[in-house]
Amino acid sequence: MPQIPxxxxxxxxxxxxNESAKGPALEPNKGYRLQKLGRDLYMITDNVYQSMFMVYDKGVVVVDAPPPYEQxxxxxxxxxxxxxxxHVVYSHSHTDHIGxxxxxxxxxxxxxxxxxxxKRLLQRAKxxxxxxxxxxxxxxxxxKAGNQTLELSYHGNGHEPGNIFIYAPEQKTLMVVDVVFPGWMPWRRFAVSQDVPGYFAQVEExxxxxxxxxxxxxVQRTGSHADVALQLEFMNDLKREALKALQSTKPGEEIDEADKNNAWALFDNYIDRVAIQIVNALTPKWSTKLAAFDVYIWDQAYAMEQSLRIDQQ
Structure with missing residues (x-):
């Protein structure tokens, strides 16, 4: 089993x-890649960020404008x-996607x-x-823009308040940002989700x-249903192993007697031992299935055990 730092x-x-996580390479010196998703619908990506635009008879609808390739x-x-x-559509307020x-x-x-x-968050940000x-x-x-359509809908606070689903029905393309990461371990702590149960519910949806x-x-490519199912399987395994670790780990074990009157140290020791058990349980199966598993598995373990204790999923 590989050692996970x-x-x-x-x-x-x-x-x-993982090879399965990789997408088409960028053209040398171009800085971005353009991918057609259906009739007059395109994805722009630098193989780290992704946005879209849709062409209709009178103009263009842009969905998100990430600063890394704004130019x-x-x-x-x-x-x-x-x-x-x-038209410009914002997926949510975060500056790395619309800045x-x-x-x-x-x-x-x-x-x-x-x-x-x-709007509320952007009014506050100024x-x-x-x-x-x-x-x-x-x-x-x-x-409705000419003969093109985008269906925008809100499904609650998964990533952050206001993060929407954007669906192009003719092109059968769904855009949801910072929730699913095709072929990759999700960004740290479920992409810094404010509502972990809400995040799980959105992946299932x-x-x-x-x-x-x-x-x-x-990430480097578009996603498929198989990608979503794989991430959901990982998340469910993570939740199951976190529950096991929480139930089998006792606070106060393996800590110096002199530190037992330090509540913060006592609890930190407990959380660390829970996380270690989670990581060790998941590494044999998942370290070769999701790109960057080793980068963020500790973050996911900490986020999962905290949510299970606090949110009572």
Whole structure:
């Protein structure tokens, strides 16, 4: 069984990335990759972040503008059309996904569409790089642009309040950002989810929905139902092993007697031993199935045991 370094431990080499997690390479010196997802629907990616745009008879709908390749978004659109950007859709408020919006140089009449919660968070942030939405919704919003359609819907606080599902029905493409990571271990602590039970519920919902292509906002390629099912299987294994570890580990064991009156130290010792048991249980099966398992498995173990104790899933 491979040794998985603990959080903060410096190592010389992480485990190799699984071939199944890799996507098409970027063209040399281009900085981005353009992938057609269906009629006039495209994904832009730098193989770390992902966004989309949809072309219709009078213009272009952009979905997210990640800063790492903000300077290439208009260039990517120009590969397909010379029509102007007329709409921008925000998946959620986080700057790493929409912080490049200002540099799109939008006209005054461009509609920026997002969930009510995203508007609230952006009003609080007062970030000029993330213009406040001009159109918001609480539950569902049907964006009709010429003969193109995007179905926007809110499914609760999984990643953060306001994080929406974006579905292109004709192209059978679903975009949900920071929830599923095709072929990869999820980002640390379930992508810093504010609501871990809500995050689990959203992965299950995505798994049950009918779509053909998933744009996840991150990693090197689009996702499939098999990718979602694999992540859900990992999450369920993690939850099961965390429950076992919580039930079988006793506070106060393996700690110096002199430290037993230090409640913080006592509990830290307990949490660490629970996490060790979880990581050791999952490593034989999962270390070769998800890319970067070794990078974030400790984070997931800590997040899972905390949620089970506090959220009472």
């Amino acid at each position: 603990t959080i903060g431990q410096r190592i010389s080499k992480y485990q190799p990335i 290439y978004i208009k260039k990517a659109i120009a590969e397909v059309t010379d029509k102007p950007i007329t 490049g919006t200002k540099n799109l140089e939008l006209g005054k009449d461009v509609a920026i569409i997002a969930h009510d919660e995203t 970030d000029p790089n993330r213009p406040v939405p001009t159109i918001t919704f609480s539950d569902k919003y049907l964006l 995505i798994n049950s929905m009918k779509w053909e292509t998933l744009v996840s906002g991150h």
